[in-house]
Amino acid sequence: MAQEVTANKARLVVDDAFEVAPVNNRLFGSFVEHLGRCVYTGIYEPGHPTADEDGFRQDVIDLVRELGATTIRYPGGNFMSGYRWEDGVGPKGQRPRRLDLAWHSTETNEFGLHEMVKWLDKCGGNELMEAANLGTRGLQEALDLLEYSNIPGGTALSEQRRANGADKPFDIRMWCLGNEMDGPWQIGHKSAEDYGTLAASVAAGMRMMDPDLELVVCGSSSHEMDTFGRWEETVLEKTYEAVNFISCHAYYFPALKEDGTRDMGSFLASGVDMDGFINDVAAAIDATKARLKSKHEVYISFDEWNVWYQHDEPSRNPEGIGNWPVAPRLLEDLYSVADAVVFGDLMITLLKNADRVHAASLAQLVNVIAPIMTEPNGPAWRQTTFYPFAVTAEYAKGGTVLEPKLASGTYDTAKYGEVPVVNSVAVRGADGTVSVFVVNRSLDAEQDFEIKLPEGLFAKTVTAQTLHDDDLLAKNTLDNQNRVVLHDNDTASLDGETGTAHVVLPPVSWTALHFA
Known part of the structure; x- marks a missing residue:
């Protein structure tokens, strides 16, 4: 925009007349995979002091409700590409134990589809986003799972579901057609041509049974895949008319520099890459x-x-022909303040692209790179990343993203070049209030942030909450579960006559402002 800003100032103009898109509540989805302790001793732990009659941890259910997660993707993930859904239904005592090749673990199948549906109901009726195995399986198995799940009765598989305790169909509307099939690490990895042909066949077959399904075809599992772009074009060409979504996957971490330190400047600008990824995939959709x-x-x-x-110790799989543990501690990253600021920036980026991104799943929900941590037979607590998700979900659900007109200084990064110091988005709530989410990516400088509110918004109050700590590496742990929390930002001020607000953003911080 044409406004000029100084190095330590940024300005956001919020115009109610320019909308990006309504916020689809599926943007606040998450992900439960049979990986590590996400399920076992995560959401499910019979014998835990808070466990209910189904073995579900009530302390975790309470935190999931507080988090505001909506659609839950299940059961994977890499796990799903070798999964036989039949193993997870029927009497628990008769369910087979299987080797999980994806995470070199043993799957007991004590928790399966019925348990997941029941758990989601106890979490408040969250939507199930089911995944079909297109790694080791194909069309027939997908049709069997769909019949079991969605047909009311009168067929062999639907009657089997009823006999297993679910008289009413699960009515699952959203389905993933495989997972990361572009990845050589994936069980049943396929070329774009082979996967696209299979996905088109499965989609057509599923629609013959239930024509109103919403189907997600696999896009690239990373913006940096060698096949990125060509994969999207090939798969979309084969499946376009039969699917509703194409997937994106992205994970970020601060790369190690030659001197052994982390490249925090580039890491804090991870939202720039996510934004580019979304734009590139949107272009492939439009071209097709x-x-x-x-x-x-x-x-x-x-x-x-x-x-x-991904390359640190907690993410290393068990090894050895005789070492297949049940629910090992895997991918249990403990998140710092800096991690949470990047996380909040990624949420801002998803909102800014709400016209193209109609669903998103935070990977994952409990214990495994998750906002919620648990200890077996012990407490559950919030990671630093819990707070940006929960507050954004609270204020943005049901709202409309307003086109961001942002002026900010820039800084140089090794990975992305010149990037804005400040990233921000505004959402008009269903009740007419306005919320602004903003990050300061600077490692050392405060930002004086000005917000020009929409004409006619007679805001009387502003509340501001900031996630920041002088120690960028501060974390919440089992021994100190509330080391990092949100704080009221008392620098926030509102001039009702001019419709202008100001707030000081500390370096490396995420802030949510709510105007009522």
């Missing part, structure tokens, strides 16, 4: 739509995103 002369719309499901230290 034009090429096919289609009137059909395909949106993006960003159904895996987070900060993840």
Whole structure:
């Protein structure tokens, strides 16, 4: 925009007349995979002091409700590409134990589809986003799972579901057609041509049974995949008319520099890469739509995103032919203040692209690179990343994203070049209030942030909450569960006559402002 800003000032103009898109509540989805302790001793732990009659931890249910998670993707993930859904239904004592090749673990199958549906109901009726195995399985198995789940009765599989305790169908509307099939690490990895052909066949078959399903086809599992772009074009060409979404997956962490320190400047600008990823995939969608002369719309499901230290010790799989543990501690990253600020920036980026991104799943929900941590037979607590998710979900659900007109200084990064110091988005709530979410990416400088509110918004109050700590590496741990929390930002002020607000943003911080 044409405004000028100084190095330590930024300005956001919020115009009620320019809308990006309504906020789809599926943007606040999450992800439960049979990986590490996400399920076992995470959401499910019979014998825990808070466990209910189904073995679900009530302390975790309470935190999931507080988090505001909506659609839950299940059961994977890499796990799903070798999963036989039949193993997780029926009497628990008769369910087989299987080797999980994806995470080198043993799956007991004590928790399966019925348990997941029941758990979601206890969390407040969250939507289930089911994934079909297109790694080791295909069309028939997907049709069997759909019949079992969605047909009311009168067939062998629907009657089996009823006999297993679910008289009413699960009515699952959103389905993933495989997972990360572009990745050589994936069980049943396929070329774009082979996967696109299979996905098109499965989609067509599923729609013959239930034509109103919402189907997600696999896009690239990373913006940096060698096949990125070509994969999207090939898969969309084969599946476009039969699917509703194409997936994006992205994880971020601060890379190690030659001197052994972390590249925090680039890390704090991770939202720049996510934004570019979304724009590139949107371009592939538009190109395919034009090429096919289609009137059909395909949106993006960003159904895996987070900060993840993929190469650090907690992410190393068990090894050895005789070492297949049950629910090992895997991918249990403890998140710092800096991680939470990046996390909040990624949420801002998803909102800014609400016209193209209609669903997103934070990976994952409990213990595994998650906002909620638990200790077996012990407490559950909030990670630093819990707070940006919960507050954004509270204020943005049901709202409308307003086109951001942001002026900010820039700084140089090794990975992304010149990037804005400040990133921000405004959302008009369903009740007419306005919320602004903003990050200061600067490592050392405060930012004086000015907000020009929409004409006619007679805001009387402003509340501001900031996540910041002088120690960028401060974390919440089992021994100190509330080391990092949100704080009221008492620098926030509002001039009702001019409709202008000001707040000071500390370096490396995430802030939410709410005007009522």
